Amino acid sequence: MSTIIQTRQLTKKYREQEVLKPLDFSVEKGEICALIGKNGAGKSTLFKVLAGQIMPTSGEVLLFGKSGKEIEREKKRMGFMIETPAFFPDFTAVQNLEYFRIQRGVVDKKRMYEVLEIVGLAKEKKKRFKDYSMGMKQRLGIALCLLSNPDCLVLDEPINGLDVEGIIEIRTLLRKLNQEKHITILISSHILTELKLVATRFVFIKDGVIFDDLSKDALEEKSRKQIVLTVDNSVKVAQLLDRAYGDIEFKVLPNHVISIQNHIESSGEINRLLVDNGVMVKEFRIEALNLEEYFLGLVEESNND
Incomplete structure (x- = not known):
């Protein structure tokens, strides 16, 4: 297996608070890796460092084996949903995606319609964003991540605030992306029972430290x-x-x-x-x-x- 994401002794400090302690972490191709921790454990900070939204205090990030200046090119192979994307409420799904397509330099216009089909919003493409349910909004956020045809998705709390129906929709979508489109997924949440239904690996984080890392089989064994x-x-x-x-x-x-x-x-x-x-x-x-x-x-x- 090839390594998609890797961190080496990654740290992040805010003044005196060390939010991420020296972190060695990796995600392999084909995984749905769940990062599990309570609020404040360091999940979102790690994701923002991976996305380049904030700089680490020390250590390094590698994407597809590349670091430093080369990492910017590799980021185009990633799709990040760290916070709910700022869609225009009066725009339809197509209008919103068209705006971001131009902004991100995605040449192929057909790709907008392909991603709407993938996330199950093809029939809702003319509905205005403000009329979408929470689950539909999250699926449009994932559609936006898919615009550039990424090999890996990094999704921070994509099922947070969803009702049961919305959670099932996202779960089904993530499995489909992983199994049919062969997209590697790193997902965080504190809704643990839900992650068990979708993830293939479980990484537990607390106070910026990873304290357990289990395959699905190992988890079943430990939580038997x-x-x-x-x-x-x-x-x-x-x-x-x-x-x-x-x-x-x-x-x-x-x-x-x-x-x-x-x-x-x-x-x-x-x-x-x-x-x-x-x-x-x-x-x-x-x-x-x-x-x-x-x-x-x-x-x-x-x-x-």
């Missing part, structure tokens, strides 16, 4: 099923589990609830162990962690380190 128990004596259960399984991973939660992260395949044995030792098991279930719970767990772990 857990055993959740409600018992009458959680201290006794903790002792029994430690004695029976040397490598067991579990958490004692309030109200005598215990969650066990491994040995899921031994759930029947664990239940028998507790009952045979006089523990009253009020509830015993196996459930899947969702991405949000996994992420919050990571954040808490990093806070405790």
Whole structure:
């Protein structure tokens, strides 16, 4: 695989605040890479540095293996949507795209109609922008990104503020761009459950530091099923589990609830162990962690380190 985006020891400081700490990060061709973090984690700052909207304090950015002066030429192969584009409210989709086509020096007029078709707005091309739904506005923003026929899209929070229908539209569109048009996508959001449905890689960022980087398979493995128990004596259960399984991973939660992260395949044995030792098991279930719970767990772990 070839590397589309790469940062080397990238930092960004605003006065005394270090928003990005020395960051080594890359996106490979063909990925839908999700950058996940709470507001203020450094997502938008990283995207603005990649787009050249702000300068890094130190370190470097490479696009398609090029840096320095050569990077400007490579930026033409990128489509950035960092903030909602400033479309003219009284213009139609075509009029808006025509304005940006001329401004950006895109020669082929047919490209406007092609991108409207790709994002599913061909039938809405004569409707004024101010009459668009939020989801349609976001799709027009992605159409604008596609005008120059990019190899890679960088989208900052494209599903923020959308209703369920709008989110599904954007999700479907991103999959289509990736699978049919072979466009690499770097996307940020804090709507974690939604990203799980579209991304192939998950990068977690907090306070300007990447603290986990997982493939879809690795994420599924880490956020796989857990055993959740409600018992009458959680201290006794903790002792029994430690004695029976040397490598067991579990958490004692309030109200005598215990969650066990491994040995899921031994759930029947664990239940028998507790009952045979006089523990009253009020509830015993196996459930899947969702991405949000996994992420919050990571954040808490990093806070405790």
